[in-house]
Amino acid sequence: MPGTAGNLSVTLGRDPLRLAVTASGLDKGELTASDIVIVDDAGEGVVGEGGSEQRPSAEAGLHARIAAVTGAGAAIHVHALAAVRAGHQWPGGVVLHDLEMLKGLGHRAHGERVVIPVVPNGQDMRVLGDAFERQYVRPTASVAEVPALIVADHGIYAWGADLRQARWHLELTEALLQIALSRA
Template identity: 35%
Template sequence: MADIQQLKHDVIEIGRWVDSRNWCPATSGNLSAKIDESRILITVSGHAKGALTEQDLMEVDAEGQPFNNEKQPSAETLLHALIYGHDPQAGYVIHTHSIFGTVFSRAIWQGEIRFKNYEMQKAFRGVTSHEQEVVVPVFANSQDMMALAKEVNAYLTQKPVCPAFILAGHGIYTWGNTVAEVRRHSEAMEFLMECEYQSCLLLK
């Protein structure tokens, strides 16, 4: 079992990191860390990620249900739980609401984004060449979290994916084993989304 105090410190520091890049404006986004196979530490709903304290974090079970009903977890807690359930290596999840993650994904809405011939692709776990094609699923945004979770679950069950997915017009989910890895994956996705957006502008 991971040290809970260390995980709290990690999530708070990740919050400051994403806030410094304006990837979670206002109180958007959510962050989590896996305590063990049955418990997840996640941010409480409605708190600015750059000013998190230990009181802004709470524990939920492997299905995303809170142990403490006095606090309200993020509405998207179930998606975090699905990620940990599908990827045994996942130790942290970052969900951002960046400008490029939001704007460029609106042009797709549903399907997949395919990255190829970017050196930055090698930032993702398991990718060793720019010539590999990296496929990231894009799901239509929905307020029906159960329906959205069912769609995400079906995709993750059937296809091996890059440690990321996108909610169109909403934001990016990335995950990793360590703090360093999840930050690397998050930063790589943000970079690639901006590259694709800028490429589309050049082609006009």
């Protein structure tokens, strides 16, 4: 995460939904406990429940929506070049198939078509959250979910049960996007 770009969240509770989110405008390589803000299901800071009273990341609302819709325990957002390029190249979604690394996202390496959704960029996290929810595919017998979302001309969100798995999903997805772009 170069400079202050990107943000992290960890789900603390579900009823009501509470997340620990990085505060706005901070270098993510130098975070301390005072740089974490507790937010509600709309991404608004909650005073009196721990965390600092700093302003939460501007994307906290989308983190909250991802946690609510997917059940994620953590999410990471970065401004990865491969995600920005892929979202521009394939605004309807990035189709991946026949790649070994898909196994790391819970898919078969061959014989399965996986689509990473792409939503248009914007500054209103409710609008982005609604677009995400419309694009998010809940697992069925024939379609499995992808723990990632590309925001066009902005970056990528990836999530998992915890920060370690979210980072793993982010790294795998970014590598898969680089492969897809090299094939285009």
